[in-house]
Amino acid sequence: MSGVLLARGAAAALFASAFSAQGVSSAPDVPPEKIQVSVKTVNGSGCPKGTAAVSVASDNTAFTVTYSDYLAQVGPSSNPTDIRKNCQLNLGVHVPQGFTYAVAQVDYRGYASLQKGAKGTEKASYYFQGSSDTASRTHDFSGPYSDNWQTTDSTEYSALVWAPCGQDRNFNINTELRVNAGTSATGTTSFMAMDSTDGGANTIYHLAWKECP
Known part of the structure; x- marks a missing residue:
């Protein structure tokens, strides 16, 4: 059975219907000039230096954050601080003149191995x-x-929530993974990851656009 918690198709349908209700398409007024997103500062135990990267979709409809060392775990070989990992990203976003954007949908992905009785949490x-x-x-x-x-x-x-028109405001992202052993058997290990060691796990921020007044 698939471990995906929410069917992406259903979420996408909800996302599209929200725009349709306003009489606009799912990607209105997308600027033709490619936006620029850069990592200004990185802090947190879940994203040591050099382990977080950002890329922008060619059509300006989304940007992706990729992690390569983001894992929280609990078990006999774990340190007490491993039960919680976090990452604070400060991104510089340059938007073409005359446009503003908002984050309309975010997809978070990873892998988890939780023993019976253990619990995991993803927060953003x-x-x-x-x-x-x-x-x-x-x-x-x-x-x-x-x-x-x-x-x-x-x-x-x-x-x-739209970015201010005519201003380049940094975009801040705070994420957290936490694992609790709960009632799981002594000596077992549970973990939760949000990394991309297999190239398939990443976080996608889907953008909505509109022209400034």
Whole structure:
């Protein structure tokens, strides 16, 4: 049985319907000039220096964050601090003049191996520099579980938080993985990862666009 928590197709349908309700397409007013996204600062035990990277889709509809050493675990060979890993990314985003964007949907992916009785948590929040509006979501997993995982967070069009027009504001992403042994058997190991050692695990931020007034 698939370990994916939320069917991406259903989430995509919800995402599209949110735009349709406003009378616009799922990718309105996408700027023709490619946006630029760069990593300004990286902090956290889940993303040591050189283990997080960002790439932008060629059609400007999304950007992807890839991790290569992001794993939380609990067990006999683990350190006490391994039960929680986090990553704080400060991204510089340059948007073509005359456009603004918002994050409409985020897909988080990874792999988890949780023993019976153990629990795992994936938490994420993001906000624009200088803004008090923070989007935050938490997803819980319960063992026994040994499979790829995926969660999808979608925001209705009317509730999107848009970057200020005419200004390049840094975009901040905070993520966290946590594993709790719970009632799992003594001597067993449980872990939860959000890395890309196999090239297939990454976080995708889907963008909505509109022209500035």
